[in-house]
Every structure is written in C-alpha cells, then in structure tokens.
Amino acid sequence: MSSLSATLAFLGDTQRLPGVAVSNVRCYDKVFFHVSPVEPMVVAPKKRPAKPKPARPFADVYRRLRDLGLTKPFLRDMVLPTWWDDEAAATPAGRMEGLLILARNLGLDFGALRDGSNDLKPAERPNVRFKKRNDADEEDLRLAEQLAHQVGRHAALGVPSGHPLPTDATTIREEILDDADAKWISLENLLRYCWRHGVGVLHAPRFPPGTKKMQGMAMRADNIPVIILTSEKKASGWLLFDLAHELGHICCGHVGADAAIVDEIVDQESTDTEEAEANEFAIELLTGNATTRVAAPDRWPNAVELTRQAQALATRMQSDPTHIVLNYAHSMSATGGQFWGVANAALKILEPNANAPAMVRRALDEYLDWSALPGDSSEFVARMTKIGADDE
C-alpha cells in the first residue's frame, strides 16, 4: 500500500472517529492534513420506516360534501348508520353502498355523488315551495329542506293509515273536544289527533352547524302527509301553533302529492294567500274563531295577572292557555309595545317544566310503526328526531 493510499485509508478511519473531522486535505508530494476538534458527534437513533398512512377510502366523499355544508362529524353522527366503517369503502361494492346511504339520506342524486367529476346536485325534487321573508334566500334553506324532506320520506313508511282527515278546522276542533278529557286543543291532543288521522308529526331540530333551518314544513310522501317542526322552544304554545299552521297547509290542499311547503318562519302577519289561509285555519282550530285576537285594551297585566286571565279565558274559550298568552303577546306587539317578556314569564308560570319538543318525540315514538322502516332508515329518523334523547 502506497503512503498516499495509506493516508487516505487513515483519513477514512478518521472520518468515522467521533470528535474529529477532516477539514482540509491536499495531495502533493507530501500529504498534509489537519484535524480540528469539533463537537462530539451525536449518533442519531436508527430511523424507523414511516408507518404507512391508513387508507382513507371515503375521504374524497367527505371533502365533496363539506363543500355543501355537511361536516364529517355530522355525516358520521347523523347520516351514516352506526355500523358504517370507512374501511368498507375500500371495495367498489362497499363504497357504492355507502354512497347510496348518503344519497338516500341527504336527498342527493346518486349518480352525481358517485361520479366525482360532476357537481353534486339534489335528487329529482318533488314540488317544493318556500314560504319565506322577502330578504331571505331560498338557497340558504335548501340543505335543511333536503335533510328534513328525506327524514319525512323515510318516516312516511311507518305512518299508520288512519281515519279520514277533515278539511276544515271546525270539524277537527269539534272532534278533538268531543273527547271528555279534552278541555281545549292542546299540543298533546292535537298530536294524537294527527297521528290517528294518518298525519305523521316529527320534531327534527338537528342540522349541520351553521345551517339555516325552517320553522316548519308540510309535505306529502307517496301521498302520506308528514309535518316537520324544528323550533326548540319549550312552552307548548309555540309548537302548538306551528303544528296547527302546518296542518292547515295540508287540510287546505296546499300540499299536493309528493310536494312540500317549507315555512322559513310561521309568520302570522304574512300576506301570502296560503300562509294567511293556514294562519286562519290554525287560529280557528285553536280558538274556535279564525279572527280571535286576545288583547288588553285598558291596563296591561303583569305575568301573574296574564296567567290568571289566560287560565280563565282558556276554560271559557276551550283554548289552550299557552296559546292565549302567545296570541295576546302577538296581538299587543302589533300595537308597537314589547309584550314578549311578560308572555314568556307567564308561559313559565303556566308550564314550569315544559318540554314541547319531547312531547312531539314521545308521540312519534308511540305512533310511528318503526318496523315498517328498513333498519338503516329507522336509525336515521331516530337520530334526526332525537328519539332517545329524553332517556339520556
């Protein structure tokens, strides 16, 4: 071995010595090298091969749906069945099943959902009409309407056929009051009446975060009438009026086969013909007269007095006292004053433990024939309507 190659061999060894590094080497006749001290070399631990990222075969679907305002947590917690595992989408048939579940529950076109290159669009829509304020955008309500519509379509399978539904408010009122236990038209007995006359009533308040929801909706699925309420106000008077109003849309023939009316708000001052008709129907059903307005022309009562007067009127008019209180607040507010505070206080006195949404849920749970729904459908309806929430 020559001296140069021996030196290089030595250098090679040096390079591997901890604590030294070769800073300069020149190769002439003589070999010079300089060894300078450096920081002790830290021997890095052996790198483990990176774990392969778990396959996420449904990630593209979640991404596309997020653009519609549908978050992954909402899809997992509400729309996909509890048994669903994204891993199932790793096979074509499993993916197809997942997409079909989404399409059916979200009211989306299956073909568009399956073909990633197309814009997602709603499935063929029945005749849906929006009743909204002038400044409200129909598109803002679209997602809530689609979801509520699908919940209604699934639930319609289990709405028992009942007695024929009268078309006028007076007959319904008389039939309900014929029951010896009915002092007036309450939320409870109106719910019972609806279900026994083949009208499904659902309370579906769960929508993706940030979604603008409607206050009520009346629809027909395969000609089965279904009412969807969303208000989470606890006092029964609120949902009682919403229900009576939506029932009005159905009884007045505003909702044709496979059609729907979506009420952004149930507006008692609406000038829309059908809205005014549904309002009159509701007031007539609840009070016996389509023009009833409860007012206090002289002295404005406080909450306790309002409660007492509402109870007295309730017996006389056979009208729910919570409706009388709200009717009063509404009538008086039209004069420009602020009456909702005293009305809310009176409602709390009348119904200290009110939970109207729970009442609607109980009726749904009792009357819907859950066995008529496919398993995944009944789970979807139960989740969207918070069935079981009162047991938690």
Add this chain to the structure above:
Amino acid sequence: MKVYADNDIIHKLAAFGLLDETLHFLEITHSDIYVLITAKYKFRINKRDKGAKRYGEETHGRICKIIASVNKLSNEPPSATVDCLGRSMGIDAGEAILFAAAAEDPQALILTGDKKALCALATSGANEIVEQLAGRILCLEQIVAGIMDATSFEFVRDAVSKERDIDTTMKIVFSNGTMTAESDARQGLGSYTDNLRADTGDLLRSD
C-alpha cells in the same frame, strides 16, 4: 349456483341455529353463498363484545363463523340498477346492492328475511329488475318449511321456538313453542308465504 343472502336472513337463521340445515336443504356449500361486503361491519364481526350484546353470544358466534366462510360481494353491481332500486325508500342500500347483483346472474337465488324490502321491490316500478328476479327469491317461511321437509318438524320446531321473538311471523306460527302442532305450523308457514306471494307477484320461487 350463486346464492345471495341478505343480513336479515343470516341473522335469523343464525339465531335459530339453522344455517347448516339451509345449505343442506338447498344442496349448496359455503362457497356458493354471497353476502354484502359490509356484513362484517353490520354484524360487528371485529367487535365481539358489541356484537354479542346486540345479537346474543351464541347467535353472534354463528354469524361470525358463517361470514368468515362465505364470499363477500366486493364488485360493483350495475350502478343504474342500484340507483333505480335505491329510489324506493322501502329498499335499503344493502338490499339494493344485493338485488342488483342477483339480477345480473340469471341462475342466482336470493335468500331474504326482509319482507318489507320484497314488497317495496314489487311496487317500486322497477319492472325490468322485478322481471329479472322473478321466481328466484326465497323468504324465511319457505326456507323454514323446506328445512322441515329435509329434516323433521320436531327439529325445526325446537330450533325456531327458542328464538321465535326475532321474527313476527315465526312468533305467531310457533306461538305455542315446543307445543306447536305440526299441522298448525305448516299451515301457518304456507299461509304467510301465500300472503307474501300475493303482495310480491312472481318474485318468490314457486314450491
């Protein structure tokens, strides 16, 4: 012969302990049976505790065993057929996939415990698919009656009676449990099959 079995029939036959007898009655083996690829998730095959809690330990054990030994339907059936069937709210996504796959194979049979899906299929308006599936579907009542013929009435009565509550028809037909008379059971099964046949046109296999 391919035999497509839905989750409902797997569950019910497993609960009755009649899975092997079904194969024997139909003269098929495990390799002839196809189930949904999602069956293992639906039945919580990898979550034994949850599965046992939901289906009962013994039934869940039988379900796990059969799912492990049969084919899983992993290829896409024609999407147009699935789309068409999926529009009917009474047919859930899994049934739509199974019906669509079976419609493609003129020799295939379908075993179903889901009468609602059958009625929904019959009235779905998907006439071409209904025609393709005509005479190729066996319902639970037909299978139980067939196993009775292949084994014995007493054997089937004892098997079904224990778990009769999981199916409305079986609950009625075997309402007297192990005291159920053979003539009553046979008449009941026949009558429910006839009723279903009346609601579903030509879909059920003729006996």
